[in-house]
Amino acid sequence: xxxxxxxxxxxxxxxxxxxxxxxxxxxxxxxxxxxxxxxxxxxxxxxxxxxxxxxxxxxxxxxxxxxxxxxxxxxxxxxxxxxxxxxxxxxxxxxxxxxxxxxxxxxxxxxxxxxxxxxxxxxxxxxxxxxxxxxxxxxxxxxxxxxxxxxxxxxxxxxxxxxxxxxxxxxxxxxxxxxxxxxxxxxxxxxxxxxxxxxxxxxxxxxxxxxxxxxxxxxxxxxxxxxxxxxxxxxxxxxxxxxxxxxxxxxxxxxxxxxxxxxxxxxxxxxxxxxxxxxxxxxxxxxxx
Amino acid sequence: xxxxxxxxxxxxxxxxxxxxxxxxxxxxxxxxxxxxxxxxxxxxxxxxxxxxxxxxxxxxxxxxxxxxxxxxxxxxxxxxxxxxxxxxxxxxxxxxxxxxxxxxxxxxxxxxxxxxxxxxxxxxxxxxxxxxxxxxxxxxxxxxxxxxxxxxxxxxxxxxxxxxxxxxxxxxxxxxxxxxxxxxxxxxxxxxxxxxxxxxxxxxxxxxxxxxxxxxxxxxxxxxxxxxxxxxxxxxxxxxxxxxxxxxxxxxxxxxxxxxxxxxxxxxxxxxxxxxxxxxxxxxxxxxxxxxxxxxxxxxxxxxxxxxxxxxxxxxxxxxxxxxxxxxxxxxxxxxxxxxxxxxxxxxxxxxxxxxxxxxxxxxxxxxxxxxxxxxxxxxxxxxxxxxxxxxxxxxxxxxxxxxxxxxxxxxxxxxxxxxxxxxxxxxxxx
Numbered sequence: 051x052x053x054x055x056x057x058x059x060x061x062x063x064x065x066x067x068x069x070x071x072x073x074x075x076x077x078x079x080x081x082x083x084x085x086x087x088x089x090x091x092x093x094x095x096x097x098x099x100x101x102x103x104x105x106x107x108x109x110x111x112x113x114x115x116x117x118x119x120x121x122x123x124x125x126x127x128x129x130x131x132x133x134x135x136x137x138x139x140x141x142x143x144x145x146x147x148x149x150x151x152x153x154x155x156x157x158x159x160x161x162x163x164x165x166x167x168x169x170x171x172x173x174x175x176x177x178x179x180x181x182x183x184x185x186x187x188x189x190x191x192x193x194x195x196x197x198x199x200x201x202x203x204x205x206x207x208x209x210x211x212x213x214x215x216x217x218x219x220x221x222x223x224x225x226x227x228x229x230x231x232x233x234x235x236x237x238x239x240x241x242x243x244x245x246x247x248x249x250x251x252x253x254x255x256x257x258x259x260x261x262x263x264x265x266x267x268x269x270x271x272x273x274x275x276x277x278x279x280x281x282x283x284x285x286x287x288x289x290x291x292x293x294x295x296x297x298x299x300x301x302x303x304x305x306x307x308x309x310x311x312x313x314x315x316x317x318x319x320x321x322x323x324x325x326x327x328x329x330x331x332x333x334x335x336x337x338x339x
Numbered sequence: 340x341x342x343x344x345x346x347x348x349x350x351x352x353x354x355x356x357x358x359x360x361x362x363x364x365x366x367x368x369x370x371x372x373x374x375x376x377x378x379x380x381x382x383x384x385x386x387x388x389x390x391x392x393x394x395x396x397x398x399x400x401x402x403x404x405x406x407x408x409x410x411x412x413x414x415x416x417x418x419x420x421x422x423x424x425x426x427x428x429x430x431x432x433x434x435x436x437x438x439x440x441x442x443x444x445x446x447x448x449x450x451x452x453x454x455x456x457x458x459x460x461x462x463x464x465x466x467x468x469x470x471x472x473x474x475x476x477x478x479x480x481x482x483x484x485x486x487x488x489x490x491x492x493x494x495x496x497x498x499x500x501x502x503x504x505x506x507x508x509x510x511x512x513x514x515x516x517x518x519x520x521x522x523x524x525x526x527x528x529x530x531x532x533x534x535x536x537x538x539x540x541x542x543x544x545x546x547x548x549x550x551x552x553x554x555x556x557x558x559x560x561x562x563x564x565x566x567x568x569x570x571x572x573x574x575x576x577x578x579x580x581x582x583x584x585x586x587x588x589x590x591x592x593x594x595x596x597x598x599x600x601x602x603x604x605x606x607x608x609x610x611x612x613x614x615x616x617x618x619x620x621x622x623x624x625x626x627x628x629x630x631x632x633x634x635x636x637x638x639x640x641x642x643x644x645x646x647x648x649x650x651x652x653x654x655x656x657x658x659x660x661x662x663x664x665x666x667x668x669x670x671x672x673x674x675x676x677x678x679x680x681x682x683x684x685x686x687x688x689x690x691x692x693x694x695x696x697x698x699x700x701x702x703x704x705x706x707x708x709x710x711x712x713x714x715x716x717x718x719x720x721x722x723x724x725x726x727x728x729x730x731x732x733x734x735x736x737x738x739x740x741x742x743x744x745x746x747x748x749x750x751x752x753x754x755x756x757x758x759x760x761x762x763x764x765x766x767x768x769x770x
Binding site: 090177197198199281288 | 421424425428429431432449453454455593594595596597598601604605610731732734735738741742745746749750
């Protein structure tokens, strides 16, 4: 074929088209909408300048939503990473039992989040749930998992951690196995303690994996939606409302698409800042082979 | 070998792609065939809720399609009211909306004012056989937007009191039920056995709150819908009453997203003696009571100063911007669905109110009321029925109010404070 210089452009055209159509255009349109007051339907969109932003940043409800999202993300990611790192260290060896455990903790990852939400809703039911039945055996009174503003966000974090652990462990094990064995042998010859080996050898060698999982985890948990939509509806008293659910609620329940877009722009900004920050700051400290 | 594999892969791809294409063509041509063969106008109808209510919708649509050969209606289930509204809105924006759909009555206003639903007034004026004054006047309040009719009453309801008669008798209470708040409180107290049963399990639902405010002679919004009035005397009294009953432990108020399901569950297995619920659930509740071996009775929501209950449910609406052909088809369908015979069918099948007076007075309904008097309570209560607020921002206001009420019940803000706070947040939305 003699397409000459045009060839690469022709080859990437489909990908670029899809990217533009389903990624760049919606982002542009969202930013455009964030300066308007519109209910999705009416033919005229009222230009309101920065009013949506001003209202949003003064909105006490949105401040709580932001706080919820940050708490949710920080706890989900840190808990998932620390638990799965421990599991990975334990499971990183051969044997039927280890394989079985690894398979078992991975299984939540392949189940649809909607099914998981329904399942945990039953488990966490205050009066009829399995969790409280189990706690009752030890004389602990019913915990109002999802129905009390004090425990509801934590309950959602538990579900997210439970779902995430298997996948994180798998990636950690892959990371552990790619560390060359000879440096461990060297450490063993020097009679280095296990803790020291872990802190000075394993952790630095694992840092690319750790870095990858932190970013993926943070971005993912900033976008949490399904569990909230199904399990709590953002309540009770706004205690589990997070940015994406807030956007959905305003756009599709209250018909305020301009205002919802404004929150969307803010989410885009937050995730963007996080990504840049982590790439610039953390990547320097991360050890690459 | 490698080449063969590649060839096979390519072949598989072609088959799959081909199959996709075929399917589309098949569908298009078969659809085309139906309309070409019979010349039927096709329209789509979206409805909410499954179970008995869903069956009722599917059955009626099938009956309509069999009854004539000009119009073919496709019925599609869309989840609950919230889902249905969101999807209608998105479909309308994508110019792919169903011709006929349901609007929950407090959303009639926002849909009509944003130009999504057709003004039905010209159709009604043209067709005198629709007999507008045959519709129950208590249900028409939510049909008018700015003086124009945007929807006709279809599956309409009011909240009623469901009671477990066995438990009432055991506690030595009259199974007819409490008439007013004072008796209601006494019933709750008598029916509560600490650690075992509770008088009533009731989610802090805004619809029920509307009922309690109405019973105190109050309203949720001012008449011009420019200001909230739920923080007035009637509202504060209602919330104080809830709080008092709940802190005494004789009224259980489950919280969270599943509160309604929880309350229904409590009632079904005899943990609570009474619940409030939509009349739409009557048929279902009767069968639950039968399964669990208890007798079920229904009564008005208890009065305080007056009787005053909200109405609920959905009206049938036609989406705006249809071709004249589709409009005629949609109108025929709406007319048929709200006619006397279908009203009787739907009401008997589900427990929803018969929205036509001629249906109420029909022999079928009167026989049903004689056999199962529980069905009659909601119809009688309708005398005190009120329209729901229709302000564009009412869904959001209800949300704010729900949060503040929960704060009052769970975290101990005083009722007056909670309602004032809700009013302060809600009022700017009405401007």
